[in-house]
Amino acid sequence: MFQKKKDKLFVTDDRLDSVAVIMDGNGRWAKRRMLPRTAGHVAGAKNVVSVLETFRKIGVHHVTLYAFSTENWKRPQEEVDALMNLIYQYLDTVVIPRIRDDGQFSVVFLGDKSPLPEKLREKCIEVEEMAKGRPFICNVALNYGGRDEILHAANRAVADGHKEITADVLSSYMYTSGSPDPDLLIRTGGDLRISNFLLWQCAYSELYFTPTLWPDFDEGEIMKAVNDFYGRKRRFGGLDKEEEQTE
Numbered sequence: 610m611f612q613k614k615k616d617k618l619f620v621t622d623d624r625l626d627s628v629a630v631i632m633d634g635n636g637r638w639a640k641r642r643m644l645p646r647t648a649g650h651v652a653g654a655k656n657v658v659s660v661l662e663t664f665r666k667i668g669v670h671h672v673t674l675y676a677f678s679t680e681n682w683k684r685p686q687e688e689v690d691a692l693m694n695l696i697y698q699y700l701d702t703v704v705i706p707r708i709r710d711d712g713q714f715s716v717v718f719l720g721d722k723s724p725l726p727e728k729l730r731e732k733c734i735e736v737e738e739m740a741k742g743r744p745f746i747c748n749v750a751l752n753y754g755g756r757d758e759i760l761h762a763a764n765r766a767v768a769d770g771h772k773e774i775t776a777d778v779l780s781s782y783m784y785t786s787g788s789p790d791p792d793l794l795i796r797t798g799g800d801l802r803i804s805n806f807l808l809w810q811c812a813y814s815e816l817y818f819t820p821t822l823w824p825d826f827d828e829g830e831i832m833k834a835v836n837d838f839y840g841r842k843r844r845f846g847g848l849d850k851e852e853e854q855t856e
C-alpha cells in the first residue's frame with residue numbers, strides 16, 4: 610500500500626512515477642445530459658487540470674494524456690474542428706499561464722504535428738518551448754498513433770544509418786524518448802482496449818479500466834485506480850521473490 614503522510618495526503622513512491630490515461634466517454638457524458646458531444650469535450654478539458662493537479666499532489670511525475678488519435682480525424686469535421694479549437698483555447702488560456710506561473714510543470718506533445726491546423730501547431734511549439742524538463746511533465750498525445758510512432762521511429766533510425774535496430778535504439782526515436790514507460794495505464798469510459806495508445810511503452814504497464822466517464826473521473830476515482838495499482842504484483846516476466854524461494 611502507499612504511504613499516508615501526517616497531513617493525510619496520499620503519496621506514491623517510485624513504483625508509481627508515470628501514468629498514462631485514455632480519456633474516454635466525453636460523448637456519452639454529454640448525451641446523458643441531452644447536450645451536444647462538443648459540450649462533453651468541454652467538460653473533459655475542464656477535468657484535465659484537476660486530474661493533473663491530483664497526480665502531481667500524490668507524487669506522480671509523468672502523466673501522458675491521449676487527446677487526439679491518428680484515427681480521430683475520421684470523426685465528423687464539425688467535431689474535429691471543435692476539438693482542435695478547444696485544445697487551442699485550453700493551451701492558450703489555461704496551460705500557458707500555468708507554465709509561466711508555476712515553475713514545476715512542462716508539457717511535451719507526442720505525435721506528428723504537421724497535419725494540425727497551423728495556429729494550433731504553433732501554439733503547441735510555444736508551449737513546449739516555454740519550459741523543458743521540469744519535475745512534473747505532462748505528455749499530450751495529439752495526432753498520435755502507437756503503430757505510426759513505431760514505424761516513424763524505425764524509419765528515422767534507418768535513415769540515420771542504424772544497421773541493427775535494438776530496443777534501446779528504437780526507444781530513443783520514440784516521441785516519448787527520455788520519459789519513463791507508464792507504470793499504470795488508465796482507461797475511462799468502460800471499453801476494454803488500448804486503441805493504438807503507447808503500444809511500445811505499455812508492454813509491462815498495469816492496466817486499469819473503469820466505466821466512469823472522463824468528465825466524472827475525479828480525485829476519488831484516481832485514488833481507486835492508485836489503490837488497485839498498489840495491490841498488483843509486477844514481475845516484468847520474472848518471478849516473485851517468494852516464488853523463487855519455493856523453486
Ligand code: FPP
Nearest residue numbers: 632633634635636637650653654676696699
Ligand atoms: C474520447 O471521448 C475523447 C476524445 C477523443 C477527446 C479527448 C479530449 C479532451 C478531454 C479535451 C481536451 C484535451 C486536452 C489535453 C486539453 P469520446 O468522444 O470518444 O466519448 P464517447 O466514447 O462517449 O463517444
